[in-house]
Amino acid sequence: MSLAFDLSGCLSARLGDGALEESQVLVKAQSLRPALDRLSDLRSAGEGDPEFLLLPDRRADLEPARDLAFALNEACDDVLILGTGGSSLGGQTLYALADAPLGPAHPRLHFLDNVDPFGFERLLDRLDLEHTGVVAVSKSGGTAETLCQFAVIVEAMIEALDESRLASRVAVITEPKDSPLAALAERWRLPRLDHDLGVGGRFSVLSVVGLLPALLAGLDAAAFREGAAAVLDRALGPEGCELASPAAGAALAVLAAERGYSQSVLMPYVDRLADFGLWYRQLWAESLGKHGKGTTPIRALGPVDQHSQLQLYLQGPADKLFTLIRLETEGEGPRVAPQIVDDPRLEYLAGRRMGDLLDAMARATAETLIRNGKPTRTLVLERLDEEVLGGLFMHFMLETILAAELLGVDAYDQPAVEEGKVLARDYLAVMQRD
Numbered sequence: 001m002s003l004a005f006d007l008s009g010c011l012s013a014r015l016g017d018g019a020l021e022e023s024q025v026l027v028k029a030q031s032l033r034p035a036l037d038r039l040s041d042l043r044s045a046g047e048g049d050p051e052f053l054l055l056p057d058r059r060a061d062l063e064p065a066r067d068l069a070f071a072l073n074e075a076c077d078d079v080l081i082l083g084t085g086g087s088s089l090g091g092q093t094l095y096a097l098a099d100a101p102l103g104p105a106h107p108r109l110h111f112l113d114n115v116d117p118f119g120f121e122r123l124l125d126r127l128d129l130e131h132t133g134v135v136a137v138s139k140s141g142g143t144a145e146t147l148c149q150f151a152v153i154v155e156a157m158i159e160a161l162d163e164s165r166l167a168s169r170v171a172v173i174t175e176p177k178d179s180p181l182a183a184l185a186e187r188w189r190l191p192r193l194d195h196d197l198g199v200g201g202r203f204s205v206l207s208v209v210g211l212l213p214a215l216l217a218g219l220d221a222a223a224f225r226e227g228a229a230a231v232l233d234r235a236l237g238p239e240g241c242e243l244a245s246p247a248a249g250a251a252l253a254v255l256a257a258e259r260g261y262s263q264s265v266l267m268p269y270v271d272r273l274a275d276f277g278l279w280y281r282q283l284w285a286e287s288l289g290k291h292g293k294g295t296t297p298i299r300a301l302g303p304v305d306q307h308s309q310l311q312l313y314l315q316g317p318a319d320k321l322f323t324l325i326r327l328e329t330e331g332e333g334p335r336v337a338p339q340i341v342d343d344p345r346l347e348y349l350a351g352r353r354m355g356d357l358l359d360a361m362a363r364a365t366a367e368t369l370i371r372n373g374k375p376t377r378t379l380v381l382e383r384l385d386e387e388v389l390g391g392l393f394m395h396f397m398l399e400t401i402l403a404a405e406l407l408g409v410d411a412y413d414q415p416a417v418e419e420g421k422v423l424a425r426d427y428l429a430v431m432q433r434d
């Protein structure tokens, strides 16, 4: 399995003089060879940081996750996944692959990654808590939103079930260290899966953080890792600096940023990749947005956003680098019956499949962007399954850490997010309590 990114739409061969030369991207990508070799040594050694690179070759950690998923599947029609940011976005993206609603074999998953009382209470009112499970996910074990959700749900579950049965419905994923969430789990002896200490939240999708929801949804957890391993093999191997590689993708993003392309638009023409765009947005923003550096990731979806954003993309500021992802959908999907569209103005739709229109739209938008001088790379997927999505995750995580290497920033911390949390606690401290 390899991901054939086509960068030609970002280079002078298609965009004309003044645009990036292929050789510039390749030379920059080649400058990452020492970093790739370092990562390859780490993987062979099977230990060290970044630990997320070791996940594709792991399997043992999936067994306790399988056991937990099995227990919750047996008892629950609905499972709430509490958590935010990196503790939620990966799971949401994986779940998009599941043929939801999944029927009796698998519970419906609800990802609660925000604290709006309106939506939260409305969902709670609809749930049968007797047949509802909860998984609270927090690497730090101290995120206010997740703890607030957890406290409210636990109280409701105790009322509905009885305290002694809490452990049969509620579990946590958090780091194996002392934290408020770990202490709560200890208090009710709740099942607990360890969040890998060396894996950052936004890099945790291939850990139990992402794969427990996948297992709950009946997806093949190992296949995600196999796809990621295949991408890793190629990215760290002799082809690691070729034009379709993560190293070249990182080089392109950094060279483009130096030329004023400060926004990075990811636009899948695949509804099941809509949440992937949100996952990418956190990954790219939080990993690179430091010391005044980094580019702004924008999540778009095609073709729907052609009807809201394309005007800006084509005739607004020339500051965007585009990545369009599509599946081969020609000849697929429901057919437009000619007798329904017998109006001569609709002749172009007669006998067409919905997938034909989607395919034409995706290709036309990419071509239009390139013809208008907008650097656009494309990726065509033959299929979208666990393996391919696993590969996509790994490609973009590698591209991100290699871009951080080129920019000279630390891809793994996010110090700036703490200030607002402290201020929020100050505001809470002076608020009236019930």
Ligand SMILES: O=P(O)(O)OC[C@H]1O[C@H](O)[C@H](O)[C@@H](O)[C@@H]1O
Pocket (backbone or CB within 6 Å): 084, 085, 086, 087, 137, 138, 139, 140, 141, 142, 143, 146, 201, 202, 286, 414, 417
């Ligand atoms: O997993 P947690 O520790 O609860 O953190 C959840 C999220 O919140 C933090 O504020 C960071 O911005 C994210 O990188 C992180 O993924």
